[in-house]
Amino acid sequence: MQPYLLSFLIFTPLAAALAAVFIPAGAVKSFRWLALLISVLQVFVLLQLLVAYNPAGGLQHVEQQPWIVISLGAWGVFRAEYFVGVDGLSLPLVALSVFILLIATISSWQTIRQAKGYYILLLVLNAAIIGSFVALDFLLFYLFFEFMLLPMFFLIAIWGGPRREYASIKFFLYTLLGSVLILIVMIGLYISVHDPSSPGGLVHTFNLLHMADPSNIVSHAIFDPHNVWRLGPLDARQWAFLLLFFGFAIKLPMVPLHTWLPDAHVEAPTPMSVLLAALLLKIGGYGLARIALPIFPDAALYFSSFVGIMGVISIVYGSFNAMASKDLKRLIAYSSVAHMGFVLLGLAAVTPEGVSGAMYQMFSHGIISAMLFVIAGVVYDRTHDRTISHYSGLSSRMPAYTAMVLVSFFASMGLPGFSGFIAEILIFLGAFKSASTNGLLHESLAIIATSGLVFGAAYYLWTLQRMFFGPFDLKGGIQPAQITDLTLREYIQLVPLALAALAFGVWPQPVLSIIDPFAQQFCEHVLTVGKSVTFKL
Numbered sequence: 001m002q003p004y005l006l007s008f009l010i011f012t013p014l015a016a017a018l019a020a021v022f023i024p025a026g027a028v029k030s031f032r033w034l035a036l037l038i039s040v041l042q043v044f045v046l047l048q049l050l051v052a053y054n055p056a057g058g059l060q061h062v063e064q065q066p067w068i069v070i071s072l073g074a075w076g077v078f079r080a081e082y083f084v085g086v087d088g089l090s091l092p093l094v095a096l097s098v099f100i101l102l103i104a105t106i107s108s109w110q111t112i113r114q115a116k117g118y119y120i121l122l123l124v125l126n127a128a129i130i131g132s133f134v135a136l137d138f139l140l141f142y143l144f145f146e147f148m149l150l151p152m153f154f155l156i157a158i159w160g161g162p163r164r165e166y167a168s169i170k171f172f173l174y175t176l177l178g179s180v181l182i183l184i185v186m187i188g189l190y191i192s193v194h195d196p197s198s199p200g201g202l203v204h205t206f207n208l209l210h211m212a213d214p215s216n217i218v219s220h221a222i223f224d225p226h227n228v229w230r231l232g233p234l235d236a237r238q239w240a241f242l243l244l245f246f247g248f249a250i251k252l253p254m255v256p257l258h259t260w261l262p263d264a265h266v267e268a269p270t271p272m273s274v275l276l277a278a279l280l281l282k283i284g285g286y287g288l289a290r291i292a293l294p295i296f297p298d299a300a301l302y303f304s305s306f307v308g309i310m311g312v313i314s315i316v317y318g319s320f321n322a323m324a325s326k327d328l329k330r331l332i333a334y335s336s337v338a339h340m341g342f343v344l345l346g347l348a349a350v351t352p353e354g355v356s357g358a359m360y361q362m363f364s365h366g367i368i369s370a371m372l373f374v375i376a377g378v379v380y381d382r383t384h385d386r387t388i389s390h391y392s393g394l395s396s397r398m399p400a401y402t403a404m405v406l407v408s409f410f411a412s413m414g415l416p417g418f419s420g421f422i423a424e425i426l427i428f429l430g431a432f433k434s435a436s437t438n439g440l441l442h443e444s445l446a447i448i449a450t451s452g453l454v455f456g457a458a459y460y461l462w463t464l465q466r467m468f469f470g471p472f473d474l475k476g477g478i479q480p481a482q483i484t485d486l487t488l489r490e491y492i493q494l495v496p497l498a499l500a501a502l503a504f505g506v507w508p509q510p511v512l513s514i515i516d517p518f519a520q521q522f523c524e525h526v527l528t529v530g531k532s533v534t535f536k537l
Contacts, residue, residue, distance in 0.1 A: 006061055006084045008045050009094070010131045013038050017123035020116065028112055031119035038123065039102040042130075046098045049086065055513045058521075059085045059136075059209075067140070077203040079195065083137040088518025089289055089359060092511055093133045093282055096366040099500070100278040101126050103370055103493050107271040107377065111159065118159060122271075125151040129279050133286060138186050138206040141291075145182070148280060149175050152272065160267040167260075167267035174250050174260040181247035182287075185240045189295065192221035212294040212525070214533055225298070225533045237533075241299030244292040245307070252284030252340045255314040262321075265333035266386075270377030273329065277336050277369035282362045285343045289359070289522065293347065297530030304348045304440040308431070311344030312449050319455030323462070328379070328386040331459060332372045335412060338452055339365045339420075345449055346427040349441050350526050354430020355519040356512060361423035363511060364504065368420055371408040371497035375401075378490055383478045388463055393472035397483045402468050404486070404494045409460040411501040414453055418505035422512075424453070438527060 016038045023030050053060055062085035070078040086094060104122070111118050124147065131144035149172065157168035186206070193216050195205040210216045217224050222236050229236050250257045261281075265273050293300040300307075318338030325331035339361065346358030378401060379394075380386050395402040411418035431446035474480060486494070504511060 004063065005045050005049050006063055006086065006130075006134050009042055009098070010084075010127050010134070012041060013123040013126040017120045017127075020120050020123065023116065025114075025116045028115040031115050032109060035105045035108070035119045035122060036102075038126070039098070039105045042098045042126075043102060046095055049091070050095065053086070053091060053514070055088070056517055058517070059087045061086050062136075067137070077198075079198075079203055080139040080206050081137045082140060083207060084131075084134040084140075085136055086134055088515045089286065089522075090133045091514055092359065092363045093286060093366075094130060096282070096363055097129050097133060097279055099496075100274065100366060100370050101129070103374070103497065104271040104274045106489065106493055107274060107374060108269075109489060110381075111269070111271075114158065118155070121151040121155050125155070125275065129275070129283075132283055136208050138189065138208055138211065138291070140206070141208070142179075142182065142186060145283065145287075146179060148283070149179070152276070152280065155272050156264060156268045159269045159272070162267070163263070164267045167263040170260045171264045174253075174257070178247040178250035181243040185243050185247075188222050188236075188240060192217050192223035194218050208291060208295070212529075214529060237296050238299045238302060241292060241296040241303060244296070245288065245303070248284045248287035248292060249310070249344075250284070251287070252281060252343070253337060254284075254310055254340070254344060255317045255337065258314070258318070258337045261337065262330050262333040265336075265373070266327060266329050270373060270380070273373040273377070274370045277332070277373055278366040281336060281340060282366060285340065285347070285358065285362050288344075288347055289355070293350075293526055294522065297526040298533035300526055301350070301440065301530040304350065305442070308345055308348035308441045308445045311341045311346075311348060312445050314338060314341030314344065315449050315452040316455070319452055319459065323455065323459040325459075326388055328388055328463070328467075329373070329376045331388070331463065332369070332376060335372075335456065335459070336365070336369055338456065339369075339412070342424060342427050342449070342452070345431055345441075345445065349427075349430040349434040350438060350523050351430040351433045352516070352519045352523050353426050353433060355522050356515050357423050357426025357428075357430055359515045359519065360419075360426060360508065360511060364419035364423045364501070367497055367500045367504070368408060368411045368418075371404070371494060371501065372412060374490070374493050374497070375405055375408055378486065382482045382484065385476050385478055387476060388466055390474065390476040390478060391467040392474075393468070393470050394483065395468040396472050397480075398485045400486045400491075404498060405464070405468065407498045407501065409464060411505070413456045413460055416505075417502065419501050419508065421505060422508045 016034055065082045067082045068080040072078055128144045128147035135141035135144055153168050153172045157164055189211050190204050190206055193205055193211050195203040196216050253261050315338045318334045322331045322334035342361050343358045346354040411420050414420040414424045428446055431441055432443055434441040435443045
């Protein structure tokens with residue numbers, strides 16, 4: 001197994017961003033090719049990761065080095081590590097990130113205005129996204145998590161649409177609120193957990209693996225299961241789970257914490273909408289599966305029905321808003337809210353099928369949502385108008401574009417043969433199974449969630465009928481000469497995404513074989529440890 005592959009993925013774009021500082025601002029082509037070169041190099045590194053990965057081997061490609069070590073005297077030792085690795089949860093998301101970042105780089109090819117700043121921020125965002133998915137030290141994860149905030153804020157605020165300042169500030173404030181909630185719990189966990197491998201004095205740790213083991217909790221600490229501290233009806237561990245849950249739910253996003261997303265998508269440039277929907281939203285689901293549920297399994301079981309209900313509300317509410325949307329990008333944004341609701345439902349079930357479905361949903365939705373936002377960008381680049389009612393009969397003038405729209409819409413609907421179907425059927429199976437195996441979710445939640453499939457078909461088919469079929473007609477001052485079919489660059493973006501949505505719908509086993517061992521271990525940990533901690537209380 002080759003060492004330092006993960007570090008190469010993280011630090012190569014950072015090194016390129018530093019090198020770009022010294023390139024003259026007018027050399028636009030240099031910035032384009034530099035960003036493309038980094039994305040292509042990351043693809044080759046990813047292939048090495050995938051070839052060397054053993055699905056049954058657990059955590060792999062681990063890199064662990066001391067980062068910060070400070071003696072605190074009688075208080076013990078403060079220690080944080082550069083600790084990264086991949087397993088069945090993170091590897092599919094790392095693979096998705098490398099693929100989508102390449103698509104976003106190609107999508108950015110026409111960016112000319114302030115290109116130097118744009119590509120430097122894109123490269124920094126690249127490193128932060130991958131770092132978040134591989135970090136196994138909570139402080140390191142938080143650092144990468146926060147690093148994503150600033151590049152995306154500026155990329156929307158400077159290169160976005162007419163209301164970009166409002167959208168970027170709203171995005172910043174919501175995400176910052178989520179970060180503060182997570183920070184509070186991170187501090188409490190650091191105080192409550194010690195490193196069992198360190199001889200001698202007490203060494204506190206940010207190691208996420210140690211945090212997930214209740215035997216490493218310091219006696220009488222705030223998150224000690226035997227601590228009698230309570231605030232209202234809940235104990236400290238339950239409050240901590242809620243803070244983490246809402247912190248990551250903002251990023252997911254979950255209703256009613258979702259309102260920043262439609263505004264951010266509508267105003268963001270197309271490449272940033274692609275990254276936002278395909279990757280940044282997945283940090284929310286990843287944080288729940290990596291941090292919130294494994295570290296506080298007792299609270300996760302206690303709130304499982306609540307999490308499942310919020311997932312169903314997100315599915316239904318997001319679908320209704322998508323149906324009422326007049327802007328194509330806003331419709332896709334609300335469909336993302338609905339699809340992320342399925343992730344919550346799958347995690348709440350705590351069954352191997354449900355968790356595998358939730359993980360596969362994040363992977364699948366990353367591909368499909370990227371394609372949807374590229375499609376929205378195609379028509380906007382030509383007319384600067386995304387109003388659905390301003391278009392009719394586009395299939396007669398844009399047949400190739402219409403074919404790509406059909407693929408993306410059917411994939412997002414969860415039609416059999418596409419990756420979305422595999423994810424959703426696993427989530428439904430897991431949610432139904434939960435009632436009979438662990439008693440966490442009622443069957444009615446799964447039944448109500450299936451309505452999301454009907455609503456999804458409704459708003460996508462209605463959009464197809466209005467925009468692409470019937471007589472050719474344009475409104476809002478759009479000229480027929482502006483309506484042209486796909487360019488070569490747009491084919492390069494859309495064809496790989498369409499093939500991926502089809503390939504992972506027909507043959508999902510390569511991804512599921514990586515996810516399944518993690519899902520089994522995850523469910524066993526949450527149920528076994530969660531019930532034992534609850535019993536002690």
